[in-house]
Amino acid sequence: MTKTKLPILSSFFIVYIISRLMSILGIKQRPSLPNLLCPYLSSKLSLDKPSLAMASTDFGNLVHKIPAAVFHPSSVQDIVSLLKYTYSHPLPFKIAARGRGHSCRGQAMVECGVVINMPSLSSTKPKLNINNGIDCDYYCKNNGGLNDNNGNVNVNVNGNGNDRIRVSQDPTLGFYYADVGGEQLWIDVLHATLGHGGGFAPVSWTDYLYLSVGGTLSNAGISGQSFRYGPQISNVYELDVVTGKGELFTCSKKKNSELFDAVLGGLGQFGIITRARIKLEAAPKRVKWVRMLYDDFATFTRDQEHLISLHGNYQELININDGLNYVEGTIIMQQADPNNWRSSFFTSNDQARITSLDVPSGILYFLEVAKFYYDHYDDAYMDKELEKELKGLNYIPEYIFTKEVSLVEFLNRVRKGELELHSKGLWEVPHPWLNIFIPKSQIQEFYHVIPNIIAKDNTDLAGPVLFYPLNRNKWDDKMSAVTPDEDVFYTLGLLHSSGFDDWEKLERKNEEILKYCDKNGIKIKQYLPHYTTKEDWVTHFGSKKWSIFQQRKTLFDPKMILSPGQNIFNN
Numbered sequence: 001m002t003k004t005k006l007p008i009l010s011s012f013f014i015v016y017i018i019s020r021l022m023s024i025l026g027i028k029q030r031p032s033l034p035n036l037l038c039p040y041l042s043s044k045l046s047l048d049k050p051s052l053a054m055a056s057t058d059f060g061n062l063v064h065k066i067p068a069a070v071f072h073p074s075s076v077q078d079i080v081s082l083l084k085y086t087y088s089h090p091l092p093f094k095i096a097a098r099g100r101g102h103s104c105r106g107q108a109m110v111e112c113g114v115v116i117n118m119p120s121l122s123s124t125k126p127k128l129n130i131n132n133g134i135d136c137d138y139y140c141k142n143n144g145g146l147n148d149n150n151g152n153v154n155v156n157v158n159g160n161g162n163d164r165i166r167v168s169q170d171p172t173l174g175f176y177y178a179d180v181g182g183e184q185l186w187i188d189v190l191h192a193t194l195g196h197g198g199g200f201a202p203v204s205w206t207d208y209l210y211l212s213v214g215g216t217l218s219n220a221g222i223s224g225q226s227f228r229y230g231p232q233i234s235n236v237y238e239l240d241v242v243t244g245k246g247e248l249f250t251c252s253k254k255k256n257s258e259l260f261d262a263v264l265g266g267l268g269q270f271g272i273i274t275r276a277r278i279k280l281e282a283a284p285k286r287v288k289w290v291r292m293l294y295d296d297f298a299t300f301t302r303d304q305e306h307l308i309s310l311h312g313n314y315q316e317l318i319n320i321n322d323g324l325n326y327v328e329g330t331i332i333m334q335q336a337d338p339n340n341w342r343s344s345f346f347t348s349n350d351q352a353r354i355t356s357l358d359v360p361s362g363i364l365y366f367l368e369v370a371k372f373y374y375d376h377y378d379d380a381y382m383d384k385e386l387e388k389e390l391k392g393l394n395y396i397p398e399y400i401f402t403k404e405v406s407l408v409e410f411l412n413r414v415r416k417g418e419l420e421l422h423s424k425g426l427w428e429v430p431h432p433w434l435n436i437f438i439p440k441s442q443i444q445e446f447y448h449v450i451p452n453i454i455a456k457d458n459t460d461l462a463g464p465v466l467f468y469p470l471n472r473n474k475w476d477d478k479m480s481a482v483t484p485d486e487d488v489f490y491t492l493g494l495l496h497s498s499g500f501d502d503w504e505k506l507e508r509k510n511e512e513i514l515k516y517c518d519k520n521g522i523k524i525k526q527y528l529p530h531y532t533t534k535e536d537w538v539t540h541f542g543s544k545k546w547s548i549f550q551q552r553k554t555l556f557d558p559k560m561i562l563s564p565g566q567n568i569f570n571n
Helices: 008-024 051-055 076-087 137-140 186-192 213-217 257-263 297-311 346-354 379-389 408-410 414-423 440-446 449-454 504-520 532-539 543-555
Strands: 070-071 095-100 114-117 165-169 176-181 238-244 248-252 271-279 286-294 324-334 363-373 400-405 434-439 465-471 489-496
Touching: 051 070, 070 238, 070 400, 070 449, 076 095, 076 114, 076 465, 165 186, 176 186, 176 286, 186 408, 213 271, 238 324, 248 257, 248 271, 257 271, 257 543, 286 297, 286 346, 286 379, 286 408, 297 489, 363 379, 400 408, 408 465, 434 440, 434 504, 440 489, 465 532, 532 543
Parallel strands: 070 114, 095 114
Antiparallel strands: 165 176, 176 271, 238 248, 238 271, 286 363, 286 400, 324 363, 324 465, 434 489, 465 489
């Protein structure tokens, strides 16, 4: 990617003189980029049209905001220096960290500010290294290098390629973990950890693995494993975070815990995650992957709740082989192709059987589960164990479908569909997604939404519709992520795709769902939230949690520099 290099010294002094004159006259101005940055930081900026275009769009393709520049850090210290610089200025420019651009509503964009291209941390050999003490130019020489005000940084925050994913074992307690750069993709974490020793892996995932670690941890990171292991934010031991003040801290539940809890699920409001220490466990050898078909919503949800109640406390299970490891659900139209871009699970014969069913409502439900096997068992044993886990479920007789796959095949199930859509030009289209959490006690009231809004006037849905329950006791309420205040809640994921000329129709459907819930007192919470008013954000967090959220913002990003695209403090 082209970097624009300007005649730094001459332009710096010219702008400096103008700035001084304007200051004397009492005229405030915003900093000019890159002229006011030091030479080293200025060399990291791109202002060319392709770079700005990349940073002004995302997966959603609904919001477009053009930044002033894109910053390409080659070390964590580059990010520290940039944040320190803007924080020290009387009129700081806004900053957004961009991982892989998978946001849907412009959350990682910043108009007329600076977008940090986080993948650059892995693509360029870093200049600085804490361990060898190599010095830096200009800014670092004058601002204390890599040490924050409290001397908290004592880890290697640099690296190139695999150096940004390191698997280690705790010398005292013996458990394994991975230190992972915030810019790393979860698919790369999977491959790196599987290749260590006998094979290890994180326990909690998202359905799609080509997302950055820092990105999912800034939201929560959920999938079918979350009922048992919790969201990804519940499986982090430690973080390195650069705050809105340009201070670099190592934090955990025992050290700088306020920052740790703030950042996890914090929507990028308190700091930029540059390293996460992720919990690992032994990786399974094989996976039994099952889908069961239902034509009744009440039966479908009752069986889902039964499964997560049996297998939700894996610490209490006798051994690692006990219980299910994954529970999700999907809503489909009867005449629609039961396969979609999330996974091509069914054979052509299976698809024909499913679409030939006579279902009065025209709506079907798939209960999807997986069981992991950690040893090389024979097929008879694996089938017997699986049958035991599924005993008592009330799916349509004979409509149970089973596959045996590797862990990578199972976790990376979305990739094949993504590549097919890419080849047809259908991946880079608008995605007006809606993700909400619904209290279990109000699920039957919410059911009205499925036939009367989601499925209305549709012979096919505009994308996968996910629907499955989660256990609230797997979440930490001290963290910033928000859930309904019930022991069990459901997640609904409307993963719409559309053309560039008809996405507003799907957006109106999303709004209709939200209005229905509001009118009928269904106390939903948005996951991956997007609001435009302070009042909506206060309602989302609740008064108590909003007060804590505000206090943390004042503590870690008092000038409101970070992640303005969320529209929380700058709406």
